[in-house]
């Protein structure tokens with residue numbers, strides 16, 4: 001059984017370093033993509049404060065398709081190519097983390113949960129291709145800053161290093 005050690009919240013950089021160590025422990029001994037993605041979304045949702053949704057969308061053809069997540073039921077399919085939609089579509093299309101302080105000001109934002117006010121979406125890049133995104137939502141405006149971005153990108157890096165990436169049906173452009 002996974003036992004989380006209490007994480008300090010006073011220093012955010014230390015918090016993310018400790019969370020990353022806990023992730024390594026959690027994923028050790030298992031390389032299955034869905035199992036590890038499910039556990040990463042649960043780790044984030046339960047230990048990163050002030051969230052209402054955390055989970056994955058995975059590339060399937062030209063779209064992102066809902067993957068393992070924690071939170072309320074969400075939109076299933078988000079177009080990426082040829083025209084990206086929402087914050088997730090932008091992150092996958094640009095292959096770049098999107099840090100959105102106020103989702104209501106982001107053109108084309110897809111409101112899956114009306115509680116969401118800010119959002120961070122990190123692309124999953126493997127073998128030079130985008131294979132999906134990790135999407136994290138908060139009810140608090142400007143919830144995520146550069147330290148959150150760095151910490152969450154490191155979690156994604158650890159997850160991808162410790163997980164076998166399945167051959168996903170991706171378009172030539174991805």
Ligand code: SME
Nearest residue numbers: 074086087088109110112
């Ligand atoms: N808000 C996202 C859609 C996914 S949900 O937040 C879970 C977007 O604009 O891409």
